[in-house]
Amino acid sequence: MSYKALYRIYRPQDFNEVAGQKHITTTLKNALTNDKVAHAYLFSGPRGTGKTSIAKIFAKAVNCVNAPIDNPCNECENCKGITSGVISDIIEIDAASNNGVDEIREIRDKVKYLPGYVKYKVYIIDEVHMLSTGAFNALLKTLEEPPAHVIFILCTTEPQKIPLTIHSRCQRFDFKSITTKDIIGKLEEIIQIENIVIDIDAIHQIAVFAEGGLRDAISLLDQVRAYSPERITEDDVNQISGAVSISMQIELANALIEGNSTKAIELLNSLITEGKEVRKIAFNLIEFFRDVLMSKNLRELDPNNLLYKNERFIEISKKITNRKTFYVLDILNKVFNEIKWSNNPKIYLELAFIKVTDDEIGGEAKLVSVIDNLEKRIVELENREPEIIRSFIEPKHTDVHKTDKLVSDEIDDSDILEDIEVEDPLFNNEENFEGKTVVEEVDEPVTNEMEEIEKILCDDLNQTYSIEFVETVLNNGNRDDKNTLLNSWERLRRSSNTEEEKHFAQILEAGKIAASSINKIIITFPSASICNKLMAPNNTEIVKKVLKNNYNREIDFIALPENIFEDIAKEFTSLWRQGKRQIKLSKIECEGLKNVSQEVKETEEDTQPKIVKDALDLFGDIVKIKE
């Protein structure tokens, strides 16, 4: 019955047997050979990394008959005595159960007595972080200047709990987690001595599960050996440690990525009936997706991780996006925390699976479409902004020649016109210009003088706003073409390249395509001043470029104020209804329009600061510049 656990049998007996921790063993060996042993050491590091073992080896080495020597001989009386624990000068104290001031005082009192058998009295104080503050402070003085025959070795897993005053009095050694490779090496040694039959994959798996603790690894080996004495396979290791096998992990991850929640939950159920712990399953999945992230984003991968070489794993990691992986990890992490404290962990994990897969069905795509919608609405609003501003200001400035009435009146007027149109076609034969004045006279008389001047101006105006152009467009109007143009009208700005083009594109977007023949279009704007600006020869070129950029073909254009175009359109339709084709229209009246064909735009631009220009663009002719 006197069986000892493997990890107790295979405690290292000299520095060469210690797995890993080369940085520590070399330092200690050198100190030993040079006989420069300090009086206090602090060993810290995670569980199963060899703190207590090295402390014991060190105690032997200093007391070995052959000292100074770098490794205990394990043959002399002293070494043997220490190993079997009969020499009472090596004092192992469990600080966790002797953590009071009284116990430490006892040490302090006994320190002054000389060792009985060997050269040094070695105090190995294990779990030293459990000492109370009082005990630590009681120890301070002794630790700083102990008698020459005393060495203290403090071991702990939690160095942060130890007062700084203790730290500064000791030589501190930080033990590292033992690498998977070192653990495998150590396990192989044991396997050979113990004659254990085991697969290479199984050794590897044990080493991975131990997470850097050699004691964990050997314990697990011990346990697996009991589970299947004849031959140990990877599955046995998985079974004992409760981990999910790699192939199962892949199945599960695949089901999750494909959005197959039913399959995922079936797999989960079968895992649970197999005896796996829900928490462990969640943890394995988290690790799996972490590995996916690693293999997607790192150039060099840990060569010891077999997963990276698995073909199906590579396939999966190619299939899933980074974003989705983060999403899955988020959900799993959250669930992992919740599971810890719950007694129905299965429900949590099931819910998480459904959430993960549900996202695949709708969530992301939905989000994208929502964003698209919002973008569209913002663009729309941006376009309407100038319109909205204008709708407050417009009436005041278009009415230089007309009335002080609001736009709505104008509409009323045109309504009347339309009514008349139907009743009396003859009336419509009259020139629109006259018809307009007739109507306008109702509101406010316009002097004959003004009419005269306008008429003269109109001839001039035709150079810029050529009625022939309008006629050709209207006569060859093509509704389909207009619609196709309109469809991508909002994209004008996006397709333009330079700042200047963008500027004009923005102006254009405020306008509407009123009519289009194949290569010529009429654009209407609420304000005449915009038309003037666009029709200036320099600007025309740019606008044409903007249109070309967007539609990939040469398009000539004319810009007209809305109200004028309405009049023209009315004239045109009435003529059309009378059966006329290739209609000739009356010339465009001036109403705020200018002949800009001769103007040299640049000089104007140079003299005007940008803000003034912008103001003009926005508010038109009502802007007065005060120097």
Place this chain on the structure above:
Amino acid sequence: MALKTWEEVGKYQKDVSRIITNSYNQNRISHAYIFEGPNGTKKTSTALLFAKTLLCSNPNGYNPCNECHNCKRVDNLTHPNLFYVKPKGKVIKKEQVTSLITEFSKASLEKGPRIYIIEEADKFNLYSANTLLKTMEEPGEGIYQVLITENYNSLLKTIISRAENLHFTPIDRNIIKEQLVENGIDLNIANSVSEYTVDMGSAIKIAKDFQMINVIKLVTDINKAFLEKTVSSIILFKENSDDILNSEEITDFFLTLMIFYQKDVLNFQLRRLENICFEDELDTIKSLSEKMSQKYLENNLAKMLGLKSRMKYNINSKLAFDEMLMCLERGYKYATFCSSDTI
């Protein structure tokens, strides 16, 4: 229910029985084991059987005879070489552990190995756990220790690495269900109870407790009420709330069943009929599942689970339940999404 042989253990815990019997045969019994697994997975009975195996004066292979003086004393927890430690109050105090350690530093009263079993080992406080560490790693000759816990994760890492860990798997739901039915319990009740607990003892206790049966009925009634315009689930709950809220056990049962019901609705929506726990209620579940989007159901479930984990604290459970029901009812009856952040 004391276990008599390792074969019996094997019925519930295949791996555990295999490991221990193999170790015994090879004379490789480890000095420290941690038995971990959910409630009702026979951890304590297995630990006692383990003690009997070691102490039996007349063993039959790896099985104890169950008849000798030693075996009987183990069954009664009176054997002087068996130390059975249970937390005093909420924690295992340091004094308990130190007295254990001093006990082991002395010679034993009787011949043979000495065994200590620590129940609810997660209830160690920081001091007592650390105190145990050294003894755990290298106990004296012939000392065996078994730590039993339901909450493996709250054990110290340093303790875990010093022992062999045996995971006890929950007993298959169907076995419990069958046993309940064999015990003459209505199939419908057996269904929901077996989903609720994997502990055979408490399953039978619950299934025979008329108060618990009333809770099952109330849960189905409440869910039916979600479908009817004239009945309010909240009033239904109010009428019975005194019964439900007066004991923690029943409150938990009620909430868990409500969660199961919602899960059924979700399962139905996902066409996973074999997972449904309230099999008699398929009609209701069907109509409920048609009223609600999957997203909404998931949300509800997440909120209810959140409520469940908060029930541990001192919250006003009456209010919390009212709100939960209000939320569910609003969702089902009027099919409007409510922002139920507060459940």
